Amino acid sequence: MIYLVEDDESIRELVVYTLNSQGLEAQGFERPSLFWKAMEKEQPSLVLLDIMLPEEDGLSILKKIRIRPDVRKLPVIMLTAKGSEFDTVVGLDSGADDYIPKPFRMMELISRVRALLRRSEDNGAEEYRMENLYVCPGRHEVTVDQEPVNLTLKEYEMLCLLLKNSGTVLSRTQLLNQIWGYEFDGESRTVDVHIRTLRQKLGSAGDLVETVRGVGYKISGKCA
DSSP states (O other): OEEEEOSOHHHHHHHHHHHHHTTOOEEEESSHHHHHHHHHHOOOSEEEEESSOSSSOHHHHHHHHHHOTTTTTOOEEEEEETTHHHHHHHHHTOSOSEEEEESOOHHHHHHHHHHHHHHHHHTTSOOEEETTEEEEGGGTEEEETTEEOOOOHHHHHHHHHHHHTTTSOEEHHHHHHHHHSSOOOSOTHHHHHHHHHHHHHHGGGGGGEEEETTTEEEEOSOOO
C-alpha cells in the first residue's frame, strides 16, 4: 500500500489512479489528519508527501515519521514545487528518500516509486565490509577507518549498488537507470561526477572504486 498526501484533488486522483493501474495499490488523503488516522490502521510500504498542505506541511509530517520508532524507516518521496521551495527542502536535508519536482511525468513517478521500493527491500540487507570501509544499509551508516563519512543520497546509493555487485562492472547506463530510477535525461557525465565526489569523500577507501575504461565502474574483491 502506498499513501499519498496531496490537497490538490486533480493531482491526487491522477496519481492514485496511475499507481493502481500499474499494480501499485494506493490511497490518497486530502488532509494530514486523515493520513494519520489511516496510519493507525495500516502502515504503508511508501509515502508520497506534498509540501504545501492544510493543517500541517509535508516537512512537519516527515519529521514526525522520522522520530517515530515504528515508522522511522518508512520510505518517503517529497513532491515539491520548482524553485526556492525545492532548494529549501534539499538544504534542510529533511530525511526524505527522494524528491520529485512538480510538474512531473506520471511514468517517471512510477519508476521512482518502484526504484525506492526495491531499495527499501535491500535495506534489511547484509553489512558490507571491505578493507577499511564499512557500510550498514539498515542504518544508512558509512565509515572509513571507523570514522563516519557523510554522503549524499545518490552517492550512498551508488556505493551500496557497487558493493552489492562487487566484482561486476556496472555501466554508466546501468548506474543511471538503477540509481535515478528512470531513464535519466541528462548526460552520462552525471555518473562520473558522483563517482569522483564519492571517491573524495571515502578518502583512503576511495581507491576501492575502480574505473573500467570505456565501460563503467566496479568494486573489486569480496565483501566480508
